[in-house]
Structure formats: structure tokens, C-alpha cells
Amino acid sequence: MKTSLLPRGASPARISADVSDLVLRRAPGRLWMTGFALALLFTGLFVAGIVHLLSTGIGIWGNNIPVAWAFDIANYVWWIAIGMAGTFISAALHLARQPWRAPLNRYAETMTVFAVSISGLFPIFHLGRPWFFYWLAPYPNRMDLWPQWRSSLLWDFFAIVAYLIVSLLYWYVGLLPDMATLRDRASRRWQQVFYGLLAMGWRGEVRHWQRHETLSLLLAGLAVPLVFSVHSMVALDFSEGLLPGWHSALFPPFFVAGALFSGFAMVLVLIIPLRRWYRLDAYIRLIHLDHLAKMMLAAGLVIDYSYAMELFDDWYGQDPYAIAGAMAKFHGPYAWVYWITMACNVVAIQPLWFERVRNTPWALWAVGILVLLGMWFERFLLIVNSLFHDFLPSSAGLFYPTLWDLVFLFGSIGLFFLLLMTFVRVLPLLSMVELRKLAHRLTRRSA
Template identity: 70%
Template structure:
């Protein structure tokens, strides 16, 4: 066994865990009574979710005019939130599926909550294109289905493929997450002390008994779903990028967008994994499972993705000025010196400057510093989508159609309400389901003890 791998799990072995103690520690997090901290988190996220529901009700009654969108800025917060949320979901699948295919043992401490992050983020993101339609009750028109009125989707539109990619990704992510939960749900069923909990977890476990054939089918299905999920990570965000690349507006019409969007998705997704993992590690006493080495690995991945994102910023400016296109040059000048220049420089500060501290091993192992940097990255990536959409739309080819975009209170309610909905789903997950894969940790412990 290599020295690096030994160091990676030294705290797990030093803690004296056994198979039973690992199951008891993780299982009690789901079976224990609700604590004050959980209630506070649940109440805050529920309040934001109720605001979000109020915003949806206002939208259905009055239409998209409650937002600050206008002509030419017909896309704004709804699409910004959509791209931001769907990007956050990408890294969860990469942490779980890609590292599973690569046989990286350190993923075992992170994969469960990362998979949950993916499912909830993609579910929240899918709401915003529907809201933006104006008539959201007709969202199914985008799908292919037998239509007697001959209203068929435009198959050359990236929006149709975007819809199909998101549905496929969401279904595969849910299946991959739930299948991995089955052994742990059976463990919680056996640990439960009340009849209600036994029935609840027993139904969710789908009759899992831990037989050899069950384990064989679980491993086979996990391998198949991981193999499907990894290419979907790249296809989904590439399709989102093509929504913009097919436009002929300055700042959009570029072949750079698919790899740029994929890198940005990993960047914000790794940041969210740290923002969620660091408090969970502290509040739930998981320091011997989510170790400083795990934080170090996640921060290295975030740094690598961030450097690629920064490189793309530079290439965008180079290609605009190298092309000699006056409209592309004007759009880039607007980013630097225009009315939304403060947003662009915030992006640079958060996404390029802040991550340079991650070159230091001391910073990468400091939870507080990592949390602050990750929050800055999430803020910076939201602003980056703002620049991409609003800055490219508010001044187009005709000066007579120029106009500023100003968000309304409802724009802000939809933004923070969606964050509340995501956190509400995540707090319920933390309360009722195991946030660490018990069976994978037991398998890892067996491997490490055998190697020792």
C-alpha cells in the first residue's frame, strides 16, 4: 500500500472504527432526534421556499412581466439561475461516478451527499426554463410526443436536445443515487427502534437482504449507471452551451462555449461540494470520515477547473480582438468599462484571484479559508452567467434598441427562493437518509485493514 494512500485514510484507521461502529455512527445521524441546529436550518430554508412558492404564484397570475426583463434583455435571472444550478449538479456526478470508474477510494466519504447535491440542483434548475416560457403549463410541447395538432419540436434547435439531455441526466442521477442507497436503507431498517421507522426504511430498501446475488447485481448496475452518467455530464452542459453558441449575438456565437461551460460546471460544483461538506463535517462530527485530505483533494480539483475557466476568459478577449469584428470588440469593451463592468471585475476577483490562494497546502487544509473561497467562487460563477447573458443582450447591433436591465424584487425572490428550495431538500436528506455511504466505508475499512 502506497504512503500517500496510507496517509489519506490514517485518521479512519486511527479512530479505531469497526464495521459496526461505522454503521452505528452514520446511521444514528438519520435516526437520532432532530437537533436545534437542524430545526434552525430547516426553518430558514422553509421560509425561503415559501417565498419561492409565492413568487411562482405571482408569476402564474401575472406572467413574466413581474421580472425586470425587457427588449433587448429578454433573458435574465431565470436563465442565469438555470445555468448556475445545472452547473452545480455536474460535479456531484463526477465525484461519484468518474472516481468510481477510476477506482479512487477517497470518494467513499463524499459520494453520497455529492450525489444528493446533483439530484436536488438539477431538479431546481429544471424549473427555470419552464417558468421562462410565459405559458409554463405548456412545457411539454418541447418534448417529442404524438401531437394531433402537428405542433412538432424543431429538431435543429438545441433547446430540444437540451430538454432531452436534462431529463436523461436527471433520471440516471436519481437511479444511481437511489441504487447506492439500498444497502444503507436496509441497515437503517435493522437499526430502527420504532415500528414506523422500520416500515419506512423497509419499504425504501426494496427487500434488500444482503445476499451475494444482491451485491453482484448492485455492483453491475452501479458500473453501468456510472458509465452512463459520466458522458451525460459532458453532454448536458455542452447542450446548455449550444443554446448560446447558436445565437448570432456578439459574445455568444463561439465554439469555445461547450468546453468552457463544462469547466465552469466542475468549478462551481466542486465549490458547492466544499460549501456543503465543510459544515457537515463540523456539525455532525465527521472529521474522521471527511478528513483534511478529502478537502485538499476537492480544493485541488476546484483549482484545476478554475485555472481552465480563467484561461477561457483570456481566450475570449484574445479571439474578440484578433477577429477584428467591431461588434465583438465593443462587447468586450463593455465588459471592461461598461455599465456592468463592476460585475465583470467581481467575476475576476472571485473566480481568478481568490483561487490563487489554493496553491498553498495550508490554505487547502484550512476549512474556514476553503469555505470562504468556495463561497466566493459560487458568487463569481453566478455573476459570470449574468455577464454572459445580460452584457451580451443589453447592447446589440442596433443602438436604437439598447436598454439597461434592472432586477426587480421578484427576480431576487426567485434567486434566493431557489437556494432555499435546494437547502430544504438537502436538510430533509440529512435528517432522513445516511449522508455517507456506510457499505462503501465498511468495504474501504476492510481493504485498509487487510493492507495493514
């Protein structure tokens, strides 16, 4: 049935066998090998770009004066936003006791860890001397070269590091019982040793489960406010500036909604093909896709409202520079970016009002791709449209991306998929412990 969260007769033993066999006994197919080779190729290009950047400098990018931020910061904001929805699905729905999150939380947490890790690379690459990135941290030093505590960039560093640490801990704590299951079900000696080390002595004792539940709730409670703080701090990187189009109190909630919007889109874009290739229709059902589509639609409507309010603020404030920046979106040199953003983030999500679309996987996948594309263009437009002209016509200048800008964008995507494809071969894609809890809860309810 469409509304059923688990297949009929799903017992703990069947769940353990179905999920663990994907890792322990399923051989990598031709499709996986092809995808892995492509991801490895783009990752190689990414590494080559990093080497060239470190040896030559950021002059290999199209960044210039006045457009000192461009693809690098757009990639940073885009990647860190993608990770937000994973924490929301896993942690917030865990605190809300929503049972339908059970098949989704593991790969959503994994998506968060990988996306946030990749996003943290771009601010470092953007530095003129990236090997001194640790100067952002307030460590004791003899030269009294302390960071500026009133700068949002410093608090951005703290927010990202805290979010990454909490996400890693929450992800690994959830993996512990499943590592023990893989250890016990493995038939090869190296698998028993490998998963036994990752299980860290988990034996399923009562005290183990008590500590596991307590720590999971504690980390979930820490992760949820970090979802809002991280992207609010990213928003303050822009709104503290005095440039037209940036100096706005709307940015923190706007960025948080945008993070959830693009994050839900990535969840759908990833899970729909994985659901088909690994034949997980019995566990990731249409009701899960329907719920994800509704959440993406809700976040998208907040984004659409923010677009309207941004234009209203520009005209209501009667600031001629803000109005000029808004008009540049409509018919300026980057107007094509603005209209692509509107088409992807406003028009493309409207079919999600219909249940038939929400229950059609290929349609949801197409909408998710358009949203990811639109949100990247939205970040690019936000940065470049405010920088290419400010208050003085004499300081105006356009941005033209180079080949290396594209290498870093697509190379980071390749690295993300390389990590993800390695994960699905080595670790369980679904959380066996959460699915077993859900099966037990449904059994008690029907008894």
C-alpha cells in the same frame, strides 16, 4: 493522520453505528431547527413567487426587450452547473477506482439530484405559457406541431431529462444497502416499516450484491458522458446565437469546466459545516478537503484560461461588434459585474496553490463561497452583456432586476437547503456500504 482515509480501528460495525445513529438516534438540534425554519421561509417566498408568476406573467421580472433572458436563465445555468461535480465525484471517481471518494459520494449525489431538479424549473417558468412545457417533447399530436430538431433547446430538454433520470437511479441504487442497514438497526416500528419499504427487500444475498455492482457500474458509465453532454448542450443554447459574445466554439468546454468549478465549490461549502456540526472529522478528513480543493483549483485554472482566450478571440478576429462587447465588460454599465467575477474566479482561488490553505477548512469555505458568487455573476454577465446591446444602437436597453427576480434567486436557494436539511435528517449522509468496502480494503492492505 492527515493522509489516512479512515480513523484507526474503523470496523464495519463501528461505521454502521456512527452513520446510522445520526439518522435513527440523534435528535434535531437548535441549529438544525433554525436553519430549517429559515430554509422553509425562503421556500415559502419561492412558492409565493411562482403563484404570482403563473397568475400575472413574467412581466413581474425585469426582463424586457432586448434583455429577454436575465435572472431566470442565469439561475438555470448556475443550478444545473452545481450538480455536475456531484456526478463527477461519485461516478467518474467510482469508475477510476479512487478510494478517497467513499465518504463524499452520497451527499455529492444528493446535491446533484436536488440542484438539477431545481434548475429544470427555471426554463419552464421562463415560458410565456409554462403549463405547455410538454410541447418541448416530441409527442404525437393531431396538429403536427413538431419541435424543431435542429434547435439546441430541444436537445437541452433531452439532456436534462436523461441526466436527471440517471442521477436519480444512481443515487437510489447506492442507497439500497444502507436502507437495509437502517431497517435492521431501527428500534421503532415506523422506522422499520419506512426503511424496509425503501430497502425494497434487500437481504444482502450474493446475487443482490452482484446485481448491485453491475447496475452501479452501468449507471456510472452512463452518468459520466452525461456530465459533458448536458452542459455542452446548455452552451450551445448560447453559441448557436449570432449575438456578439455568444457566437463562439469555446463555449462547450468552457461551460463544462465552469460546471465542475462551481460544483466543487458547492461541495466544499456544504461539507465543511456538515463535517463540523455532525462531528464527521473522523470520516471526512483533511485529505478529502485537500483533494477537493485541488480539483476546484484545476477547474478554476481552465476557466481563467477561457477568460483570456475569449478576449484574445475577440481582438484576433477583428470583429468590431465582438470588440465592442469586450470593451463593455471593462467599462460598460455592467463592468462592476465583470470585475467581481474576475476577483472571485481568478484572484480568490490563487491561495489554493498553498497546502496550508487547502488544509484550513474555514479558508476553503470562504473561497468556495466567493467562487459560487463569482460563477453566478459570470452567468449573469454572459447573458445580459450580450443582450443589452447587439448590432443596432437603437435597440440597446439596460436590464434592471425587480424584487421578484431576487425572490426567485434566493427562494430557489432556500428550497435547495430545505431539501438538503430534510435529507440529512431522514437518510444517511455518508455511504455506509462504501465506507465498509474502504475499511475492508485498507485492512487487507495492512495485513
